[in-house]
Amino acid sequence: MKFKVKKVDRSEGLKEALYIPGIAVGLKHTMRHFFRNIIGKKDVVTIQYPEEERPISQRWRGRHRLTRRDDGFLKCVACYMCETVCPAKCIHIEAGEHPDFSVEKYPVSFDIDELRCVFCGLCVEACPKQAIRMDTGVIGMAYHSRESFNFTRDLLRDAYTPNEKTKYTDADLPKPPDQQSALPNSRGIPAL
Amino acid sequence: MQLVLEFLALPFVQDVLKILFILLLFAMPLGTFMTLMERKWSAAVQDRIGPNRANIGSYRGRGLLHIAADALKSIFKEDLIPKGADKFLYTIAPFFSFMSAVAVFAIIPIAGPIGDFKFQVTDVQPGLLFIFAITSLGVYGAVLAGASSNSKFALFGGTRASAQMISYEVFLGLSLMGLFMVYGSTQVSIIVEGQGEHWFGLIPKWGVFTQPLGFVVFFTALIAETKRAPFDAPEGESEIVAGYFVEYSGMRWSSFMLAEYIAIVGVAALITTLFFGGYQVPWLYHWESAPQWLVTLLQFSKFTSFTLILCWFQIQIRWTVPKFRFDQTMALGWKKLLPVALLNTVVTAIIIVALA
């Protein structure tokens, strides 16, 4: 099949043989940058990170959060879909029956091991109830110990101000029986 | 009061004061200032902001506190000697390079003479030959550091530094032959005096205009002498990590660094003196009635501003030009700079004979 070919010119004339013209052209560009930046900081791209933050798009995948229904209860129905689709196998769910029959199932414990998570967003796509989202926009996730990276259900769920339609406040969410701090991670090796 | 004036008139005291003034109030501050300015100016070239984080309380300045921060850091950093290093040579190597960087200021005049008082530490008759002697001593700093620190990369850096500095001293000397012929002597004050006249009252007789080729070769040789910009194969940080001072840390390492930055200021001051008229302010002779203190102030500020401009130019070159490979540095030196320097000497001689 025909395609156009372009030979790269590596010619080297007198202009290159003398060192000065090449350096002069380079100096022209660096000086242009220098004088534009030293006076007015026109082209400077760096930002002062802790004070200013880089604008992120809405699709930016950051820290997870568990969304809530209007009546204050978690949207998640513990269907284990995100747990099976997660490539890093870092989500652990234990489902439980809720005393109120109108609520089918809810996650007694919903833990994400953020150290293992690869932030691929497959769990958000797989969730049939839009219960888990990654749009909290939290850029810096730095904590002091490994255990604090095992986000439990209560850490992940949204903050929620109860309004007139609220039926269940946070107190109604029964705690899992033994809330160990260090959950075994996905490979069954207990985190230290 | 009378006692004090008498004390000041003593020649010995004047020399000590001159040394203290030129070293402590001119060379060292400018050198340390250059450590910060290199990072700030290179940031400007590369569309960054440069260091501005060091702060006392909330005062951050525009990064000026980084000079103090670097100094304190290097004092408190651990200063270790690698296993198997030759302790004695390892410890004295930094002093050689520091000494050769500082000694350059001995013969540089920073302002015009008032009566018989010269703003110059010494005005020895073979002025510039003293410079060549001192810079050749600087080779010991790099070579001893490289050879004594028991590391292959340092060994590479040391051998490269020795070959490069020794061969570039030759072009250093040769490129100034033309200058000596034009101004008739190697004494620095006579050269600077010579640069005071003007052709047709308009163009000042600076070294740059009388010796353009000599200036180019001299400037290149001096950059190679201080192992900076395109000639920093001895500290080739991409292939031999950090060259001869790879095993240094703490105060010893920072003395190498400080030596390098003071050498920048030294190079800039030397070139200003020899090629940009030192303290000679152009067209100042028209204004006879100027008071003496104003003339000295003008001369000193002209000298300092030109030194700063040349420091800036060296740093600008550093961040523009890629690095030579080591054998290309030597090829450039011996195959290109040597003929150019000799040609320059011959041409200057012919012109002088023709004009005279």
Place this chain on the structure above:
Amino acid sequence: MSEESSESVESIETSEPSETSAVINLVQQEHPAAILSTHRHRSDETLVLKREFIQPICRLLRDHPDCQFEMFVDLTAVDYLLVETNLQQTERFEVVYHLRSLSKDHRIRLKCPVPENDCQIPSIHLLWHAVNWYERECYDMYGIHFEGHPNLNRILMYEQFQGHPLRKDYPMDKQQPLLELNDVEERYHYGRFE
């Protein structure tokens, strides 16, 4: 459920004869005994050979004016231990070569079944420069010996690694024994390899 969806999809596959089938006819004439079967799936021409004929056939494919496979693209092996469905595999392992002809602009895939008990196949490192490391990697991962290879030892794993990780019977989270730090000096002696 998945079968019927693949039927409807089968028709998309291009079935017009391309030059490589000419290559297969050529190989059939030269080495009729070598070829076990040939098939063409998703426009990828494949030739299944006996493993002892791999060197002459590769030489033929590289040097013959009609084939001219100058470029050796890839070498890998496949472990069919847990595979039930019929992928026409006869032995447990299969070494797969991919070749590419720049001048004739076509590709071919050679497959050689290798039995589990005597895991070896003649090496073709003399035909292309690229083959050397690919064979070392295949040995490292599957434990298939390439006879005649000048320097057949592990390339991705460290020397003291036990087992061949990409075999299906190598458990996913097997822990390797810890070993003491050896000095680099012993590894490379002048002139030879360990």
Place this chain on the structure above:
Amino acid sequence: MSASELTTISAEELKPIHLPGAIIPAPPEESDTSIMRIEIGPAHPAMHGIVRLTTYLDGEQIVGMVPEIGYLHRGFEKESENSKWIQVIPYTDRLNYVSPVLNNIGYSMAVEKLFGVEIPRRAQFARVIMGEISRITDHLTCLAACAMEVGGFTFFLWFIKAREYLYELLEQVTGGRVTINWTRFGGNGTDFPDGFLKEVEVRLEKVREVIEEGDQLVTRNKIFIDRMKNIGVLSKDKAISYGFTGPLLRACGVPYDIRRADPHLVYDELDFEIPIGEVGDSYDRFLVRMEEMKQSISIIEQAIDKIPYGPVMTRERYLGYPDKKEVYGSIEGLIDHFKMVMEGHHPPAGEVYQPIEGGNGELGFYLVSDGSGDPVKCRVRPPCFNYVQAMPELALGHYVADIVAIFGSINMIGGELDR
């Protein structure tokens, strides 16, 4: 071979071993201590990824080199054989982490070839645009690192600034700057946000300016030319025999570009030139990559003009997840969704090899599927595997300072080399 036997090296073993992938000089006699062995070791400023080059030096000249790889081996194949087809996509971001989109596209096209399905035209154009943006980031990083090692630190930071513009583009579409996880089987995960194509043109203009400035700063500079010309030369047929593909083969003068040799996506509708060099040394590779970036920019502009409207995922059942409306609304949609997530994709049994023009050369995916949900074989043909194997041959006879120039122009990426 215990230490005691070392002294009795037979004459046959004395001759230098000259293999592809390892050159070891003959041992020096006891008196002559000229040969020195240094480790351009795993952690070295000029080693892009983590690779050890045990180098034998005679003075400053290289007389032997043994590259040692495997430091970044994360077991890509073993992980992908133990996970579902869709779970392998986040792994492919991390193969050639400098041009992640191209790995995604390569892997997804291979699985689509297994399924034997065509993706909608808008998805093909979207893949071409994002793939070329990713190719530009790959070349920007490689040229920047190569010039930095030769001393052009300003050139490095300007090109990293240009790369930053493109990373923000990737983030707007896929949600990740490097770990994008964007393509799916049968189309792309997300469509372009509105106003995105305008944004692409604005940023490409900025990137073109930076490339022009970098070109002026370095390419015609005699110091740079001296450092790069006639360094790491490889003849055309030796390059083919070493399995060179991509910019390195084109630098030797062979116009082999998979986008033209095996036309895929919509590359045959877009016209662009293939830059080739003459000698095949580091300078040619530098110039070829510079030219290729300009071609990629013109490809993106043509693709932006021709991109049609329409769906980004195929309507084929059991390929993409059903729309969220159907999942929430109808019970069939929910069942399909549940079945897709729980059991994953079931490509028909068979094997397939799909090459694509990666950032470094021919990036091929060889997949074997037995119809059940788990992949049998998921092999990546790494283009830079052959370049590191040829490294001893390229570096022989040059100086220590040339190792960085050659290694920079090879653009070895740890993730792709060791998988």
